[in-house]
Amino acid sequence: MTSPEMTVGYLIDLLSGCDRSAPVRLAMNPFFPMAHRLAQVVQPVDETGRTVVYLAEGPAEKAQLGHLPPEVAVALTWQGPVHAPPRRPRRSAGGK
Template sequence: MTVGDLIGLLSACDREAPARLAINPFFPMAHRIGGVIASQDENGNPLVFIAEAKDAEQIGHLPPNVAVQLTWHEPAEAPSRRRRTATPPRDGSS
């Protein structure tokens, strides 16, 4: 993804919405963005880093729909629940 691609994707979003980083597909968490740094790779090509906030605080788990949209998780439905029957008391009384 290029900076232009990222700008294009972000331009469709609410400018007042907080931005977060989605980290680790196997245990997806959200982190605050701390900064954007322009740099160069080992060949001198331009490169941009989006950094995690200094406090490196995990805000919480990603919403399941975000992990699905990132293709980190498969869509899942909650298992159907059957109505439980009452269990009779163990002492034999009703």
């Protein structure tokens, strides 16, 4: 992608390899990653006369689905992989 903004053509290229029956979700807010339902696509003209495509979430009560799955946040590089801390050996009943 050479433009600083993703284009519709590039998005179509990315989506062309996806399952056409899969639901579409919007990943938002890298500091508190949440998943949202996508409900609308609108194409207004901006102040420069250029058409811009907006993807919008659904009605407020149904839009936010909850926390983004950790593997998605890792794939988006919003979070690093989280590993459990190493286990310490257990002490015996005698305290040694």
